[in-house]
Amino acid sequence: MGSQPTDIELVKRTRAGDFDAFAALYLRYARSIFRVIYAMTQDRAAAEDLLQETFFRVYRNLDRIDESVDSLQPWLYRIAINLTNNWLTRTPKTSPLDKVSEWFQRHIHVSPDHIIERDERVRAVQDAIAKLDEKHRIVVVLYYLQELPLEEIAGILNLPVGTVKSRLYHARRQLKDHLQADQRISVPQTALSAS
Template sequence: MPEIQGDQKLIRRLQAGDVEALGDLYDRYRHQIYRTALAITHDPNAADDILQECFLRVYRYANRIDPALPLAPWLYRVTVNLSYTWTKRNRRNAVSLDGVIDYLTSAPSAAPEPSAEQAELLQKIQEAIDALPFEQRAVIVLHYLNGLSVKEIAEVLECPVGTVKSRLHHARRKLRKQLGHPGWVSELAHGYT
């Protein structure tokens, strides 16, 4: 609740013309937005562009944002939509996954390097996620990478909870089938934290 109250204050400040509030919101959400865009696009430059565009839209549409509502779902919706648009325009399958995997698996503190076996597993998981249709990939990223609940994902994607559950179910089933090991889907959550 303190984060929502903090967002409310920052949005109100931004609506009153205080540009420093935008910087505070950027500092609060930039990592989540960048990681989400990177996980969907697999392109660090695109993720940077999406991050900047997302906060440009916060600034541009500040007066349309309801301070009483949590800001995170709105930011994720903009991020997913921008990522979807980028992905449709740039159907690149030959993007190196090394940077994505390194970023997604790195912890803020100094963590030991993953073993070769762990790195191989993470690469297989990332390739399996890449093979998912965009709608399923977005749900997996929002759920496992960002820790959003099914209800929160439904709000972000502006679709029914049942649709999110279905996409999540089908994505997990495809991942299990492609990875050939039922426990690897749970590894997904650990690889993305």
């Protein structure tokens, strides 16, 4: 059989005692889930632990998986995001998001008269992202880092698409406001338009 087994086929095989099937499921999603967790925590050890905890929870709940779904990805992301949010709540230090900040950095047009060292600009963007509350930060991570479509983000977060759009809009507005107030960076009025 040349085609890849579906997520549900792997779940069924795991339930029957085929642990290689669970390993295949892990390999299918571990990298992308790790990226989201790491982007939120900026702590590699914590991200690795949270990734393991995510799949431990999946394994513990194999019997509860709805066999009518096409993909486990939204459910896996929800578990990972919930675990990560719990970790962030317990951990006072939350670091900024490097890759997301790089995206915003590329879209900030710093005038030649006000060029600031790159690391100062990056820190300013990272600080602005770090100031976002979790509900806005996670949509920024999923949209800009994971490059997921709004509909998929809505499924992962169990929200209407309109709510995701609204949170993304407000996140961009907040980032723009934070960056305009930051003395380390010059942000033109047209940059980061929230339209």
